[in-house]
Amino acid sequence: MSGFFRLVIPGNTPVPGMATTRLRNSTAEEIFNNYKHLMTKDEYIVGLDDENNPVISSWSEIPHRLVAGVSGAGKSNFLKWIIFQFLYVNPKRKIYIADFGIK
Numbered sequence: 001m002s003g004f005f006r007l008v009i010p011g012n013t014p015v016p017g018m019a020t021t022r023l024r025n026s027t028a029e030e031i032f033n034n035y036k037h038l039m040t041k042d043e044y045i046v047g048l049d050d051e052n053n054p055v056i057s058s059w060s061e062i063p064h065r066l067v068a069g070v071s072g073a074g075k076s077n078f079l080k081w082i083i084f085q086f087l088y089v090n091p092k093r094k095i096y097i098a099d100f101g102i103k
Contacts, residue, residue, distance in 0.1 A: 026048060028077075031045060031048065032084075036088070038056060039085050039088060039089050041059075042058050043056050043057065043059075044056070044059070045085065065082075067079060079097075083095060
């Protein structure tokens with residue numbers, strides 16, 4: 001599951017015993033330009049791991065997704081990125097999206 005979950009603790013004080021990493025901020029455009037050759041009809045890029053290597057997921061292995069998080073966490077941007085890749089490799093695909101927002 002490495003690359004799917006990340007715990008971020010704000011502040012400059014390191015937690016004793018906890019490893020720290022310096023993550024480089026990459027834009028979707030940079031990731032696309034560097035790793036678009038990894039996108040296939042079945043595989044797509046979820047993001048980058050701690051060493052800035054692409055994390056790949058597969059539609060055939062995990063055909064359904066649930067994206068959850070607090071407001072402002074980047075869920076919509078993540079979904080736009082996944083949809084972009086989905087359509088990039090096959091522009092004729094159909095997409096069905098459900099948004100069960102609570103009001």
